[in-house]
Amino acid sequence: MAADFLLSPTTPLTLPTLRTLLAGNARVVTADTNAPAATTTPVASVAPLLAAACGVGAEVPRELVRLMLVLQAGQQQRCGASAATVRRLLDFYNREVLPVVYQQGGNQVGLAHLSLPLFGLGEVNYQGYRLQTRDVLELFGWAPLQLADADASALLVGSGFTLAYAVQAWLRAEHLVWVADNLGSLSQGNADPALPSSHAACHAALVYVQQLLEEALTVAPTPANQQLATKESLAPPTDAWLALGTLLLAVAELGSRSAWRTELLLRNAAPTLTGLRHPVGSLVYQNTQLSGGASAGTAAEIAINTHQLLDNAEQLLGIELLVILQQPTQLPATAPFLADAREQLPVLAEHQLLYPAVHAAAQFVHRYIRPEQAM
Structure with missing residues (x-):
């Protein structure tokens, strides 16, 4: 088993690192001992994601979705997102729980589809099957994230x-x-x-x-x-x-x-x-x-x-x-x-x-x- 890669603002991802990670089986982890406890948030907090999730065309290839997950984890970490958000993105990456993302629509639309499963919404590909996200979260015992409005909107920011x-x-x-x-x-x-x-x-x-x-x-x-x-x-x-x-x-x-x-x-x-x-x-x-x-x-x-x-x-x-x-x-x-x-x-x-x-x-x-x- 390859050694874990610790993702942090002081050890950012690089192209050689990404090549090694994608070719091997190392997990990507984050130091999140101070992760805040989940809080109950109104359903309206995911409204920006629901509005933007309108991708069309073919699905993004699964290996690219996995790459998106680890890149999004790095970007969210650098812009101050909660440790719980970064950890869940890496959970999806490490377990190869891959959100269904569509090729047409651009960055914001793609990120919306990538982020909806964090809340238990949308669909994911797992072990060759296209499944409802809530079923896969239940399989792993993961509760859907409960994030504040600003956090949900922040998931749409980036590239x-x-x-x-x-x-x-x-x-x-x-x-x-x-x-x-x-x-x-x-x-x-x-x-x-x-x-x-x-x-x-x-x-x-x-x-x-x-x-x-x-x-x-x-x-x-x-x-x-x-x-x-x-x-x-x-x-x-x-x-x-x-x-x-x-x-x-x-x-x-x-x-x-x-x-x-x-x-x-x-x-x-x-x-x-x-x-x-x-x-x-x-x-x-x-x-x-x-x-x-x-x-x-x-x-x-x-x-x-x-x-x-x-x-x-x-x-x-x-x-x-x-x-x-x-x-x-x-x-x-x-x-x-x-x-x-x-x-x-x-x-x-x-x-x-x-x-x-x-x-x-x-x-x-x-x-x-x-x-x-x-x-």
Whole structure:
């Protein structure tokens, strides 16, 4: 069992910490020995949450909701929320009791859906089932929180919704740039000396976004610095809207470079692989459509588009990896990523269905644990 992580204003969450927490099974706890006793509060105290809980569209993926919980706990702690509120958010995180949150609506709507279960309202996902919150609270013996009006309103302040999307996007993009560096260096030697394998611009974008996100993870949200207008901000005065747009463009560029390398490899590939041109072309076209809106929309909308681009980039890199593995050349002994791929992914035969291998390659890219991250 991994050691608990103590969340406090003096030990804030960082991107490396979040990567470790999300990849492992450590609990996040808070020192709350002075937590105030619950008090009886009129039902009207949750009226701001009820009014804002009007999300639409698809549900936010569960791993993102879990990230929202721990980020919201950190933000609430920094802005002086009661220890009981922070503790319950972490209870949900640690037990993987995940509120049902919807993608469309923005920060305030997302936070309303995230917060309603604290009061025993709304629905949660638990162990693969969508359940009424009150039933899950009863299962654990947790009483619904009874908070004052100001506390309920404070739960709508902050950027936990957008910040979760941005943090996960950064973590995924950083991993995919590492994968692309490995594949680009090998494609360079096998395909065309003029092929651009460097991802310097992507690395620079990641550094820029990391600076903004690290600041957002340490700033206490207040109504005065929260922007609920068209271009929302993660942590004013930094322009996180611009940072997300930068990340979106960087991921689109990453996918385009992978598609270019794959196309050059396919020029001399066996006929078995030529069908891969179709999904590559389709993904590149979709990337163009998604990245074309980098300068429009809210930060939440751009973050959602970035996650779609990340999904596309995983598939493009997976296809590139699959084509590389069919090449007759030997893989470098110093490339454990490629050696692991050769061991786990199939060698394609003539007249073989391609899509199972494509899906397997994309999953390999997504789930691969780099040597420096192995426990």
